[in-house]
Amino acid sequence: MRALTFNTIDDTVLDTLRPPGWRYWLLIAALFGGVMLGAGCWLYQILVGVGVAGMNNPVHWGTYLINFVFWVGIAHSGTLISAILHLFRAGWRNPIARAAETMTVFAVCIAGLFPFIHLGRVWMVYYMLPLPNQRTLWPNFQSPLMFDVVAISTYLTVSSLFWYTGMLPDLAIIRDRAEGARKKIFTVLSLGWTGRHEQWRHYSRGYLFFAALATPLVISVHSVVSWDFALGVVPGWHTTIFAPYFVAGAIHSGLAMVLTLIIPLRRIFRYERIITVHVLESVAKTIIFTGLIVGFAYGTEFFIAWYSHNPVEMAIFQYRPTGDYAVGFWIMVVCNTLVPLLFFFKAIRTRIGWLFGISILVNIGMWYERFVIIVTSVAHDFLPYAWGLYHPSAIEFGIMIGSFSLFFFLFFLFVKHMPSVSMTEMKEIVHQGADHGA
Amino acid sequence: MAPEAHVMGLFADETAAAGAVEGIKGSRWRLLRTHSPIPSRRLAEAVGVKKSPVGWFTLAGGIIGFFTGFLLAAFTAARWGLIVSGKPVVALVPFFIVGFEFTILFAVFGNVVGLILQTGLPRYRDLETYDPRLSGDQYGVVAACDAAERPALEAFFTGQGATALRAFAGEDEAGRKAHGLSHA
Numbered sequence: 001m002r003a004l005t006f007n008t009i010d011d012t013v014l015d016t017l018r019p020p021g022w023r024y025w026l027l028i029a030a031l032f033g034g035v036m037l038g039a040g041c042w043l044y045q046i047l048v049g050v051g052v053a054g055m056n057n058p059v060h061w062g063t064y065l066i067n068f069v070f071w072v073g074i075a076h077s078g079t080l081i082s083a084i085l086h087l088f089r090a091g092w093r094n095p096i097a098r099a100a101e102t103m104t105v106f107a108v109c110i111a112g113l114f115p116f117i118h119l120g121r122v123w124m125v126y127y128m129l130p131l132p133n134q135r136t137l138w139p140n141f142q143s144p145l146m147f148d149v150v151a152i153s154t155y156l157t158v159s160s161l162f163w164y165t166g167m168l169p170d171l172a173i174i175r176d177r178a179e180g181a182r183k184k185i186f187t188v189l190s191l192g193w194t195g196r197h198e199q200w201r202h203y204s205r206g207y208l209f210f211a212a213l214a215t216p217l218v219i220s221v222h223s224v225v226s227w228d229f230a231l232g233v234v235p236g237w238h239t240t241i242f243a244p245y246f247v248a249g250a251i252h253s254g255l256a257m258v259l260t261l262i263i264p265l266r267r268i269f270r271y272e273r274i275i276t277v278h279v280l281e282s283v284a285k286t287i288i289f290t291g292l293i294v295g296f297a298y299g300t301e302f303f304i305a306w307y308s309h310n311p312v313e314m315a316i317f318q319y320r321p322t323g324d325y326a327v328g329f330w331i332m333v334v335c336n337t338l339v340p341l342l343f344f345f346k347a348i349r350t351r352i353g354w355l356f357g358i359s360i361l362v363n364i365g366m367w368y369e370r371f372v373i374i375v376t377s378v379a380h381d382f383l384p385y386a387w388g389l390y391h392p393s394a395i396e397f398g399i400m401i402g403s404f405s406l407f408f409f410l411f412f413l414f415v416k417h418m419p420s421v422s423m424t425e426m427k428e429i430v431h432q433g434a435d436h437g438a
Numbered sequence: 439m440a441p442e443a444h445v446m447g448l449f450a451d452e453t454a455a456a457g458a459v460e461g462i463k464g465s466r467w468r469l470l471r472t473h474s475p476i477p478s479r480r481l482a483e484a485v486g487v488k489k490s491p492v493g494w495f496t497l498a499g500g501i502i503g504f505f506t507g508f509l510l511a512a513f514t515a516a517r518w519g520l521i522v523s524g525k526p527v528v529a530l531v532p533f534f535i536v537g538f539e540f541t542i543l544f545a546v547f548g549n550v551v552g553l554i555l556q557t558g559l560p561r562y563r564d565l566e567t568y569d570p571r572l573s574g575d576q577y578g579v580v581a582a583c584d585a586a587e588r589p590a591l592e593a594f595f596t597g598q599g600a601t602a603l604r605a606f607a608g609e610d611e612a613g614r615k616a617h618g619l620s621h622a
Contacts, residue, residue: 424475
């Protein structure tokens with residue numbers, strides 16, 4: 001196989017931006033249909049009331065918040081890959097950093113929609129903003145829900161700025177090879193970037209600070225999300241391990257989603273020389289690590305429940321594996337902790353089909369993890385007479401389908417119109433002769 | 439003042455470009471700028487760039503952010519000063535979390551402001567004296583000389599291994615200042 005050069009990298013990535021065929025537009029149309037389905041369901045809920053969702057006593061937090069936590073989690077590995085691994089100078093992150101950052105930005109946008117959907121009366125959202133008003137009523141910043149508003153808004157802003165800043169040199173590459181209206185658009189988007197040493201001097205420094213700031217942010221954001229639960233005195237929620245447990249789970253699910261996205265991308269865009277098997281293998285190895293942390297956290301929860309001798313806590317942890325939602329619990333355990341162990345075998349973690357299949361299973365498992373955490377605890381808390389079950393309604397399923405459709409709709413639009421691999425960072429790898437398996 | 443010419447040498451190799459920079463620094467010509475498709479440590483060392491001050495903007499943003507976040511939370515709590523569950527109205531631990539998030543947010547804003555101010559972006563005028571190959575695989579060195587010395591400067595670049603040359607009309611002193619051009 002020929003060695004990668006600066007030109008082959010540019011050519012490979014720029015080839016992906018050629019006008020797409022009918023299959024692409026058909027896919028986009030189908031996804032748009034899914035988005036419209038979700039939007040229609042949300043509109044119906046706004047017109048009729050939040051009662052159209054399956055949430056009722058005692059389970060008031062259902063799929064909307066399950067999906068909120070799920071999408072925030074998905075967003076996390078983008079920052080892990082683009083920021084944390086950048087600080088560690090892990091060469092294998094460069095080919096997939098752009099796709100992961102893009103995934104982060106869109107996933108946070110979608111996560112941010114769910115609290116609005118969950119509110120029911122979405123027009124009352126301004127109550128969460130510190131706006132001066134005649135009754136001197138302000139948001140309660142002692143509430144973890146307000147931490148969440150601040151953290152998620154910060155995360156969306158920071159990850160979007162990080163993403164755009166990282167794209168600047170690549171936008172200039174496209175500008176320099178485009179013609180007509182496209183050239184004008186990319187000229188504006190690239191802000192007149194010319195790669196002068198002065199620009200690189202400030203850019204490299206600024207990018208490093210972006211990474212250094214995004215690293216504690218990503219840890220804080222999912223810690224804050226975990227405190228939405230952990231600061232409530234609900235059995236199964238009120239535990240100090242939630243913050244690291246949620247952060248590890250978030251990265252676990254995010255890495256799986258990275259594999260789910262980049263494996264088809266690699267094949268369709270013929271990125272085999274850029275996103276090598278070594279890169280995919282490195283993601284798989286990281287999934288083993290995060291899977292073990294998540295498995296350890298599952299075990300610790302049970303241990304603490306047993307060791308505490310708290311009957312309510314013990315009851316909820318008996319209920320999870322044996323009660324009404326036992327199927328969800330076992331899907332969670334198998335998909336998140338046992339299935340990723342298959343990656344210990346090199347033969348499995350270097351086969352594309354296995355990688356893709358396992359990544360899908362981990363995605364499913366991580367969705368169920370959020371279901372198990374959120375629903376089982378409130379369905380089965382202190383008072384047996386208040387126990388109850390929850391089933392998502394068709395409207396909730398419609399909105400969930402809409403959210404997944406919106407994510408893939410935005411992602412597929414992006415990869416065909418913007419560089420889905422960072423050409424500049426790939427060139428840096430080639431220049432340094434660093435190993436990414438090419 | 440004699441008319442001035444600006445000549446750009448394009449190099450396929452970073453080391454050759456750095457060599458050209460070193461050569462110009464010790465000559466009667468004036469180094470204007472270099473371009474590279476990736477951040478180049480070798481070129482930066484040859485040009486002798488200093489550490490970027492962007493971090494100071496980031497730091498300032500972070501400090502402003504922490505106090506903004508903490509004081510916003512404290513101010514809003516103080517406006518409705520009911521003691522709930524015996525907890526202080528201005529609670530340090532939860533408000534520190536708000537302060538932390540604002541620290542990151544404003545530090546990033548400071549970082550972006552620093553980048554914009556220091557790089558001067560957006561700056562579309564530079565594209566008039568730019569070559570599209572510089573974002574591909576070429577390194578560019580641009581130097582100024584008297585118009586009469588242009589052939590000598592071009593010969594120098596060729597001797598250093600330049601794969602292509604480009605010449606641009608020189609600018610007056612005001613234009614150079616507007617571009618922040620360095621003097622050798």
